Amino acid sequence: MEKLKEYVSVKDEDHFYHQGAVELLIFNFLLILTILTIWLFKNHRFRFLHETGGAMLYGLVMGLIIRYVTKSPDVESGTVYECEKLKSGPSTLLINITNQVYEYQYKREISHHNVNGHQGNSMLQKQMTFDPSIFFNILLPPIIFHAGYSLKKRHFFRNLGSILTYAFLGTAISCIVIGLIMYGFVKAMVHIGQLKQWEFHFTDCLFFGSLMSATDPVTVLAIFHELNVDTDLYTLLFGESVLNDAVAIVLTHSISIYSPKENPNAFDAAAFFQSVGNFLGIFAGSFAMGSSYAVVTALLTKFTKLCEFPMLETGLFFLLSWSAFLSAEAAGLTGIVAVLFCGVTQAHYTYNNLSADSKMRTKQLFEFMNFLAENVIFCYMGLALFTFQNHIFNPLFIFGALVAVFVARASNIYPLSFLLNLGRKHKIPRTFQHMMMFSGLRGAIAFALAIRDTDSQPKQMMFSTALLVVFFTVWVCGGGTTPMLTWLQIRVGVDPDEDLKARAVSQSAPNLDKNTTKAESAWLFRIWYGFDHKYLKPLLTHAGPPLTSTLPEWCNPVARILTSPRAYGDQLKDGDTVYIINNDELTENYESSAHIAVPAQDSTASTQATGKEDIQEGDLGLGGYKLQLQPTAGQPQKNSLA
Amino acid sequence: MEKLKEYVSVKDEDHFYHQGAVELLIFNFLLILTILTIWLFKNHRFRFLHETGGAMLYGLVMGLIIRYVTKSPDVESGTVYECEKLKSGPSTLLINITNQVYEYQYKREISHHNVNGHQGNSMLQKQMTFDPSIFFNILLPPIIFHAGYSLKKRHFFRNLGSILTYAFLGTAISCIVIGLIMYGFVKAMVHIGQLKQWEFHFTDCLFFGSLMSATDPVTVLAIFHELNVDTDLYTLLFGESVLNDAVAIVLTHSISIYSPKENPNAFDAAAFFQSVGNFLGIFAGSFAMGSSYAVVTALLTKFTKLCEFPMLETGLFFLLSWSAFLSAEAAGLTGIVAVLFCGVTQAHYTYNNLSADSKMRTKQLFEFMNFLAENVIFCYMGLALFTFQNHIFNPLFIFGALVAVFVARASNIYPLSFLLNLGRKHKIPRTFQHMMMFSGLRGAIAFALAIRDTDSQPKQMMFSTALLVVFFTVWVCGGGTTPMLTWLQIRVGVDPDEDLKARAVSQSAPNLDKNTTKAESAWLFRIWYGFDHKYLKPLLTHAGPPLTSTLPEWCNPVARILTSPRAYGDQLKDGDTVYIINNDELTENYESSAHIAVPAQDSTASTQATGKEDIQEGDLGLGGYKLQLQPTAGQPQKNSLA
Secondary structure, X not given: OOOOOOOOOHHHHHHHOOHHHXXXXXXXXXXXXXXXXXXXXXXXXXXXXXXXXXHHHHHHHHHHHHHHOOOOOOOOOOOEEEOOOOOOOOOEEEEEEOOEEEEEEEEEEEOHHHOXXXXXOHHHHHHHOOOHHHHHHHHHHHHHHXXXXXOOHHHHHHOHHHHHHHHHHHHHHHHHHHHHHHHHHHHHHHHOOOOOHHHOOHHHHXXXXXXXXXXXXXXXXHHHHHHOOOHHHHHHHHHHHHHHHHHHHHHHHHHHHOOOOOOOOOOOHHHHHHHHHHHHHHHHHHHHHHHHHHHHHHHHHHHOOHHHOHHHHHHHHHHHHHHHHHHHHHOOOOHHHHHHHHHHHHHHHHHHHOOHHHHHHHHHHHHHHHHHHHHHHHHHHHHHHHHOOOOOOOHHHHHHHXXXXXXXXXXXXXXXXXXXXXXXXXXOOHHHHHHHHHOOOEOHHHHHHHHOOOOOHHHHHHHHHHHHHHHHHHHHHHHOHHHHHHXXXXXXXXXXXXXXXXXXXXXXXXXXXXXXXXXXXXXXXXXXXXXXXXXXXXXXXXXXXXXXXXXXXXXXXXXXXXXXXHHHHHHHHHHHHHHHHHHHHHHHHHOOOOOOOOOOOOHHHHHHHHHHHHHHHHHHOOOXXXXXXXXXXXXXXXXXXX | OOOOXXXXXXXXXXXXXXXXXXXXXXXXXXXXXXXXXXXXXXXXXXXXXXHHHHHHHHHHHHHHHHHHOOOOOOOOOOOEEEOOOOOOOOOEEEEEEOOEEEEEEEEEEEOHHHOOOOOOOHHHHHHHXXXXXXXXXXXXXXXXXXHHHOOOHHHHHHOHHHHHXXXXXXXXXXXXXXXXXXXXXXXXXXXXXXXXXXXXXXXXXXXXXXXOOOEOOHHHHHHHXXXXXXXXXXXXXXXXXXXXXXXXXXXXXXXXXXXXXXXXXXXXXXXXXXXXXXXXXXXXXXXXXXXXXXXXXXXXXXXXXXXXXXHHHHHHHHHHHHHHHHHHHHOOOOHHXXXXXXXXXXXXXXXXXXXXXXXXXXXHHHHHXXXXXXXXXXXXXXXXXXXXXXXXXXXXXXXXXXXXXXXXXXXXXXXXXXXXXXXXXXXXOHHHHHHHHHOOOEOHHHHHXXXXXXXXXXXXXXXXXXXXXXXXXXXXXXHOHHXXXXXXXXXXXXXXXXXXXXXXXHHXXXXXXXXXXXXXXXXXXXXXXHHHHHHHHXXXXXXXXXXXXXXXXXXXXXXXXXXXXXXXXXXXXXXXXXXXXHHHHHHHHHHOOXXXXXXXXXXXXXXXXXXXXXXXXXXXXOOOOOOOOOOOOOOOOOOOOO
């Protein structure tokens, strides 16, 4: 959106007039083609090329056309001018050209070796490469927010321990393994004279490792969703990919800040610990920023009657969620992480306060924005292969990267799965591990992180390589998902509700087929669930037990103000039984697995509660665009635990 | 969105880092405040300050803060550099500063007298003034499309003659009257030495007249909608304001192209007729471009089964509608006009092909975008008063503009209403004329046209003046709407459906209280309606009589392919009676008024058909955000005339 049509006075219009419209039109055209292709594929149940793969393909073709077919109208580019008085690059440059003052805006610093003529219409090529900040401020936030907002909480929390392990430990392993392998390849390249030693430090390799560790199995997840693959596998993969993006982004940021004082290849303990501190600080800060915006939204929607005006409510929801991102960025934190946790918190609290209309509006709005943003990014990746002007393709480096990516994925999934299976009752089967290994696709985040900085030659080489890895994994791994599922004999066509109920029944039976590990259920989650149920839910939503009954006596005046009248209503209507059952179910889920041989609970009560919660989640669990319109008018407000 | 966060290398980040996030955050914050204020006002039924007025007020306060409270970190701005080798301003400037090459992008040409230091944080002020192209490419299209898409066709067509007269003839009158009055004031200013003769030509005055002729009574219409004011008054005002924007934009474009060869004040017949030709060409071309995109959308949604995937359908609808705008711009036409007629055509044809889910999604999406865009623009207007750096406030010019705007509105409404009443059976009462006179607010379009070019001093004076006129009319006229309605005793609380039915009944009674003028009903609309009903509707939608029955015999093979199977179904189901009634109603509506004393038709049949059509329109007639969610699942597809 940056280089839109520039309205300059009529005389100068040759250069700029309508340029922006043409660019946007190209993107629109590519997206329209993509939509029609998706429809055709869906109509013929063709699953070897996902929409994102298609978008990339169309982008590629368009990039080819722009590069080799169009002619260059721009003769000026390539000439470097000197201004003696300038000592540094100001943000805005006023320049006197033949007695007219022109204003120029700072774009970027470029290496000398890039200042050459290029093939084809370099003007149009330049126009088509939009500012990396657009990825971070406009295109990524809706995708990440949507991931958080559409998270199936119950499935997610059931596997939280494993997901956190893959996301934090796994991403760290992946980053280090890729870094080490690439360092080996870089050494080899230096040895055969393809690279000069001083150009590529170990930190650069680690930087590359961290950005290549952001997986994006959107293709695989879409197919899983369509085929109703086993819920645990889906949740593990989805949860890992969502959190792993956040980890990879903060990791990349921390590594780029890491600056050892002396020898850049030597290990500097102080700088290392500062980087670790940075990582933790940025992550925690972004988490806090995201959640607080969601809490504000929840309070606003709870205590105003904004739900009478669904559009105002949707608008407020949208603006506050985006503000979470922008505030984090403005505060020097990571907006993507903030917006992810904002999404999760919004879904957990605010969603329950919204009017039926707003529930649907927000879901559809973010689903739509997610769809558009994702396809724009993949189209753009296709385009970038031919229109980006500073590619450096080094065969050895590319080969190294492909090897590194797969080795790193293997050293992430297999050892961690082995460790997790020691603790998990419901083991992660071998076939699931192979499937997760195979689903290590790279996508939007890796690309966005790589394009953020393409000023130096090593960074340009990283960018070109990352782009090719994305292409390879999306087309090869993405296209191979369905055959792989068949080959591994992973069950498809699972109804997640049925699955949960069956699990709940079997869970309360003595054989205890649980999938929560000891570590994740023992105390932390019991405390959290209790706190959430007793204090946060009643404070932030209309549901839960009244605060007057959960807070100490002396807080009563405040508690009375903060408790929604509806909370009392529920209490009266549903009676204490629901509360007790919910509480029991809680205990059953998160306590019993700690003491493995706990006596069986009332199985029907547990199933009932589980089923209840599941419906509420079903409301929000969208995923893909297969979601059909649900008549919402008659749907009762659910105020149970969840 | 233009100057988003700039990711420069870490060392340079002082200047740019997070700047974009801060700006966007300021806008988000203003919008959140506006939403909360709207809610408060709505909750307390307070109608003296509309949301747009509120948004402007908040923008104003924020502009004050930015100007007078923040400190300037930018010491560089204001210095003009010289580069001897440069002969013209290239789009991209590569510049060598202390052995580093920096890329700068062309922004604009600025007058020498503006190159001074400014008060406050001029950097932030500059950042907050975003590129005018953002108005035209991003913010205006959804507003205009929404206006076209939510047009109540039946009411609109009933008053089409009057609306076209006000929009075309009225806007031309307004433009010329403002131009003449301003030319008088300019002469006076030259006389007392405030202005130099050569700075301001008559064409500049006409240019100002054309941009000040774009009315934007969004405030008034919102109040009308809330109070259910008389439907005819609402339709006249809404229709006029929608079309008048299109006319004013094309008029401004034509005048800015008008370039008499010699004396710029003398009348040059050739140039004048070229301008008129330009006007007609651009208008017709844009109309054709907009309609063709809508026709393509209609055909795509009719002949594919895209409706099984509502999100894809919505996406396609959105992208094709936006493409109409972009294609028109790329072809040198007027995108706003194209997108307006695209909206009308989409509502008339495509809307009927959409799935129930997509119908709601598209309505809600455009409603939401319209809401956001409108409030962003009004916030921005408030901000611009203090952050725009080249204001020229001339009291005499401002006074002249206020006088001119009101005189021009009066010479538009009163004489034209008098002329129209000669032809109209259902006269426009005196009170309606006063109300229309009073509702001549200026808003987004006038502002956008004025900010498009602020390079020269006359243009800067026009911009500052236009801004003040917008403020004055929005706050004074907008705030006075409710008192004015009471004072003029205009009836409120009218149910549009009841109104229509009553009208239909009285229409078929012998006293013939019609409001279609002779001119508009006689032949043109009969032909158009017949053509639309017989050929376009069956071709582009699933409704209407099958093409096999309306096209000549020899077209049958093609007709069979193009006719929807559903069209035969209707024919069989509803039988010939419905068709005949519809046809009769048509004849009755558009023929009988030509022969004033036509015999009365079957009143029940007519009412029935009218009622039917009206429900279908009600689907789409949104207006404001009071629209409540309708359960759409059980709603039958209506395939009647409409």
